[in-house]
Amino acid sequence: MANPTTIKRVRDTLSESLPDLKIAERRTTRSALHNINFTGGIQQWANFEADILSSLSSYAWSQQAIDVVLSGANAINAPASEYVSVADEGGVQGRITERIGQVVGAALEFQQEQLLFGDFKGANPPYPGYPKIPDFVVKGPSGDSKLVGEAKVPWIEKHDLEHALEEYGNGNDFYLRHLLGQIAAYMQETDRKHAFLTTYEQTIFLRKVDVNRKWTMEYSPVIYHWAMGSSSTVSLRECFWNLALLSKSDTKFGLDSGTRAQTWTRRA
Secondary structure (H helix, E strand, C coil): CCCCEEEEEHHHHHHCCCCCCEECCCCCCCCCCCCEEECCEEEECCCHHHHHHHHHHHCCCCCCEEEEEECCCCCCCHHHCCCCEECCHHHHHHHHHHHHHHHHHHHHHHCCCCCEEECHHHCECCCCCCCCCCCEEEECCCCEEEEEEEECCCCCHHHCHHHHHHHHHCCCCHHHHHHHHHHHHHHHHHCECEEEEECCCEEEEEEEEEECCEEEEEECCCEECCCCCCCCCCCHHHHHHHHHHHHHHCCECCCCCCCCCCCCEEEC
16 A cells, blocks of 8 residues: 655745764864854844744745655665665765755745855856855855855864854853854855854854944854754754845945954964
């Protein structure tokens, strides 16, 4: 007897959790953090999850089917688990592209938001000859970037976002400022207000604001890959969806805002 099927709509796919990575025993062992520290102001992104829940509940969601999966006691759905072994940053980036970029990108397409996840090289550079390559970008139909993102592997201690935020809460800002350095520099250089930093297992979402004319980085709570969306909780995909929509109409870093000659990053 054939297994029954379950139809999934956009809202269903965004609320799903992500499977655990299949991490190889032989894997990279060095930190990939650049020798750059963030020097601007830092504050929590107030009401981050509550605002997402409010936005999701009021959004006009398409009821068109976006996916069909097998259901029932004996159903085996290969996409529900990981069968790709990862051992370095490139492998982790690939799983992020598949598990987040592909699904959120499909949702944006179905909802006609005209935004696309992709490689930074596929977007218009901030100026001709810009030499750096952030790991991810969300771009609009003209090819202009809307936000940038950076990935690190989750098994290196120095990449632990949860630890960095805990230390920051205890008065030690060293780890967080080092983690933020590279992505903060990309935000300023590309003139983009929104960004994310992810290890797949842990992600923080970032927004530049001006506080009393001082350039300030707002950071979200750590959002975990296993988080599921509900009426009171947000999933990782829902957070990416929300950041993409925020960046659509509020894109620029604002290099001319605030006090002049501010430092945002510094070589470590």
